[in-house]
Amino acid sequence: MSDSTTQRILGYKCVGCGKEYPLEPFIYQCPDCNSNLDILYNYELIRDIWSVDELKKFPYKSLWRYHPLLPVENPPENLSMQSGGTPLLSFPQIQTEIGKINLYVKDDTRNPSGSLKDRATEIGIRHADELGQDTIVAASTGNAAASLAALAAFYEKKAVILAPASAPPAKLTQILQYNALLYPVEGTYDDAFDLSMLVAEANKWYSRSTGINPVLAEGKKTVGLEIAEQMNWQIPDKIFVPTGDGCIIAGVHKAFLDLVRLGWTSKLPQLIAVQAEGSPAIVNALDSGKPMEKVRSDTVADSISVDLPRDGEKAIKAIKESKGFAIAVSDDEILTAQYRLSKNTGIFAEPAAAASMAGFLKAMRLGKVFEGESIVILASGSGLKDVPAAQQKIEIPKAQPKNLESFLTFCKEHQSK
Numbered sequence: 020m021s022d023s024t025t026q027r028i029l030g031y032k033c034v035g036c037g038k039e040y041p042l043e044p045f046i047y048q049c050p051d052c053n054s055n056l057d058i059l060y061n062y063e064l065i066r067d068i069w070s071v072d073e074l075k076k077f078p079y080k081s082l083w084r085y086h087p088l089l090p091v092e093n094p095p096e097n098l099s100m101q102s103g104g105t106p107l108l109s110f111p112q113i114q115t116e117i118g119k120i121n122l123y124v125k126d127d128t129r130n131p132s133g134s135l136k137d138r139a140t141e142i143g144i145r146h147a148d149e150l151g152q153d154t155i156v157a158a159s160t161g162n163a164a165a166s167l168a169a170l171a172a173f174y175e176k177k178a179v180i181l182a183p184a185s186a187p188p189a190k191l192t193q194i195l196q197y198n199a200l201l202y203p204v205e206g207t208y209d210d211a212f213d214l215s216m217l218v219a220e221a222n223k224w225y226s227r228s229t230g231i232n233p234v235l236a237e238g239k240k241t242v243g244l245e246i247a248e249q250m251n252w253q254i255p256d257k258i259f260v261p262t263g264d265g266c267i268i269a270g271v272h273k274a275f276l277d278l279v280r281l282g283w284t285s286k287l288p289q290l291i292a293v294q295a296e297g298s299p300a301i302v303n304a305l306d307s308g309k310p311m312e313k314v315r316s317d318t319v320a321d322s323i324s325v326d327l328p329r330d331g332e333k334a335i336k337a338i339k340e341s342k343g344f345a346i347a348v349s350d351d352e353i354l355t356a357q358y359r360l361s362k363n364t365g366i367f368a369e370p371a372a373a374a375s376m377a378g379f380l381k382a383m384r385l386g387k388v389f390e391g392e393s394i395v396i397l398a399s400g401s402g403l404k405d406v407p408a409a410q411q412k413i414e415i416p417k418a419q420p421k422n423l424e425s426f427l428t429f430c431k432e433h434q435s436k
């Protein structure tokens with residue numbers, strides 16, 4: 020790292036015991052208590068070298084426009100992959116149904132491999148490159164793996180993926196299509212995660228496993244930075260975030276903390292963690308006021324199906340500090356919201372991503388959102404990765420006779436739907 024980088028990034032702080040560590044050597048977790056680490060920036064220095072006007076001059080939509088707030092020395096030379104830079108959409112169609120709430124959807128299905136995970140991968144790969152490491156290993160329920168495989172292909176790195184053998188075939192296909200080494204694990208995501216730690220340690224490979232590498236949340240936070248910039252620094256009242264390991268919501272929280280510390284904004288949005296009823300470890304911990312306990316996860320939303328959230332401590336801190344809350348939604352609510360989101364917005368989100376829409380609709384029913392609020396729901400991954408899940412709410416019509424009369428009858432029967 021250059022002198023200017025070591026001045027811009029101060030080091031790591033343990034979210035468990037609060038102990039601070041220097042930037043070098045790179046460590047994944049606190050050597051004292053094994054908790055996760057947060058990256059500390061020198062905001063005074065960043066304020067001196069960067070401004071909203073400087074940001075406007077950056078010619079690319081890519082997440083690299085926020086480089087002064089990212090934990091790597093330099094952006095990659097080739098910026099054409101464009102991770103991030105996704106649209107923030109508003110929808111009059113939904114607006115009429117929900118009354119005086121200003122609703123926006125952050126469409127992160129449009130990232131290179133179809134999910135928000137590309138934001139973390141971009142930073143992870145660049146970081147590995149600066150550490151001189153060529154092979155990157157990840158455990159993933161699918162999206163992070165597909166993301167690593169895709170961007171490793173682009174940036175000429177070797178990707179090694181450990182995924183539950185039960186992951187949706189489309190996601191496993193995507194991994195292999197990018198020529199990554201896939202090790203399908205007989206077991207759950209948690210089993211794959213534990214094995215990936217052993218594999219990384221034994222081979223001295225860089226670990227892109229969500230939930231322990233502090234660099235990854237810094238990539239994910241760019242979704243929050245973008246939301247703020249796209250809303251012209253007017254912070255939304257609430258952001259609904261699909262939550263499994265807790266890394267995305269922790270990243271979004273960090274984004275808004277960064278902006279307050281820079282003086283670019285003055286408040287934090289309330290962060291709402293949306294979990295599946297079949298994977299509710301964070302909801303349970305907040306409801307009971309007790310430490311997080313492992314659950315036996317079982318949900319159609321595979322991307323947020325997690326027994327024990329690896330970034331749960333950071334997620335709970337983000338929810339509490341932002342005065343948000345956590346909400347659990349059923350698989351049926353998720354699939355219904357998935358269909359409604361597609362029907363009203365043109366976005367085909369995967370079940371986990373549609374969970375944020377389901378959480379918003381449920382919060383509205385429970386009187387937890389209010390007239391006049393501006394609300395962002397995060398659509399974090401594409402539905403094309405898990406078509407069979409969507410098909411639970413869709414019936415494909417059977418073949419029809421090839422004549423006009425049949426067509427007109429068919430239209431009458433179906434148009435009212």
Ligand SMILES: [Zn+2]
Pocket residue numbers: 033034035036037038049050051052053054
């Ligand atoms: Zn510690």
